[in-house]
Amino acid sequence: MLRADGLRHAFGHVMALDDISFSLAPGRTLVIFGPNGAGKTTLLKVLAGLIRPQAGCATVAGGRGAIGWIGHQSHLYGHLTVTENLLFWAALYDVPAERRRARAAEVMRRLAIADQADRRVWALSRGLAQRAAIAKALMHDPQVLLLDEPFTGLDLAAAGEVRALLAQLRGAGRVVVLATHNIDEGIELATDVAFQRRGRFVHFAPRGAHESAEIAEAYRRAVGAGGAGGTAGG
Amino acid sequence: MPLGRGERGGRLVGDTLRHAWTIARKDLLLEFRTRTAVLSAVVFTALVLTVFNFGRDPTAVATIDLAPSILWVTFSFAAILALNRAFQLELENEALEGLLVSPISRTSLYLGKLVANLMFVAVVECVALPLFVLFFDVPIWPVLAPLVAVIALATVGFVAVGTLFSAMVIRTRFAELMLPVLLLPFFIPPLTGAVQATARLLDGRPLSEAAGWLRLLAAYDVAFLVLATLLFPHTVDE
Secondary structure, rough: OOOEEEEEEEOEEEEEEEEEEEEOOOOOOOEEEEEOOOOHHHHHHHHHHOOOOEEEEEEEOHHHHHHEEEOOOOOOOOOOOOEEEEEEEEOOOOOHHHHHHHHHHHHHHHHOHHHHOOOEEEHOOHHHHHHHHHHHHHHHOOOEEEEEEEOOOOOOOOOOOOHHHHHHHHHOOOEEEEEEOOOOOOOHOEOOOOEEEEOOEEEEEEEEOOHHHHHHHHHHHOOOOOOOOOOOOO | OOOOOOHHHHHHHHHHHHHHHHHHHHHHHHHHHHHHHHHHHHHHHHHHHHHHHHOOOOOOOOOOHHHHHHHHHHHHHHHHHHHHHHOOOOOHHHHHHHHOOOOHHHHHHHHHHHHHHHHHHHHHHHHHHHHHHHHHHOOOHHHHHHHHHHHHHHHHHHHHHHHHHHHHOOOOOHHHHHHHHHHHHHHHHHHHHHHHHHHHHHHOHHHHHHHHHHHHHHHHHHHHHHHHHHHHHHEEEE
């Protein structure tokens, strides 16, 4: 469903991706941990087709239409309401016109923002805007979800709701790739774990029965104390 | 049952146009809500015409000789103002990134922006033309239909090139400064054609005398519409 083969990409002398290969079958969730500048965002952008890698290739079954992307920003237009934004993106993803409103209502309900439907996005708090961004990414029921620091700006309760939603999606056979620098985030969702450092996967393996604390310790060892500062991720 | 080549082509064109209209409609709705671009372009146009009105000496050069140049200089600068905002509104919350990840073709994105920009510039021109008549007392009513045709031909060329350059400069520093610097040299051929054709019309000469200039405008439109559509994906892809 999602496959990366020998991805390499550099920005000048800085190696953002260095020979990254992996594949994920339906129902798998890969959580990529790495310090700032490790190349996580570049990897997600390559998988999403935003950046053409200098070597290697990435393929997603179903192409761009099968991808749900949540980047650092919400991709929402501040002067449109949440519903108008969702309907706009649904139209671009060819969600049938007669199903768009019902689908928008459904994803807003799942993300507990149904009461924000008619508010303009600029009037939303950071956390609500992030939920609206996740709603936008789910509008076309994507087979592959690419999430770059998706918990940024969410309070504990909202982050828990999003984690529950992602677990549901995994259960429904979706592929999820989640990049974060914070090892406390999303670890319980992972079926596969990767540590990325200076563009390379220094660790890539199924999570198995490892506890979060073990993974955090392994991450510190693999990335080094400098890269694993802060909330275990830094 | 697999689709034939003709059916696939038809569906591709249909999808491209549908997505383009979705983008144009969104841009128009945003502009309707904010009114930033159209309002500033209209105010700018009124100010430029006022400055020209008071800055000329009507005893030195006849108004009718100056009027075509004034009209087209005003239209050009107003168009640049409107074009500046075309991709700027996609920078909000990095919406451009979302558009590029989505399955729509880059051509849809270009055409959507083109349609929205054409509408913005048309609105500005609709306001500017009566002001132009008011300030310069130029008899446009007998030649209104051909004049509108000249304006439409030149505007399509301006906006086709302007939409491409507006995408090109959006990620650069000083994008608002870069756009006119890059764009104005490309405006010279349609500007020349438009001024010459307008001068002949306002002078009461038959449209056939401006046929050569009209052909130039039409050729410019076709050439740059095709070129801009082909080049646009390279301006937005990383």
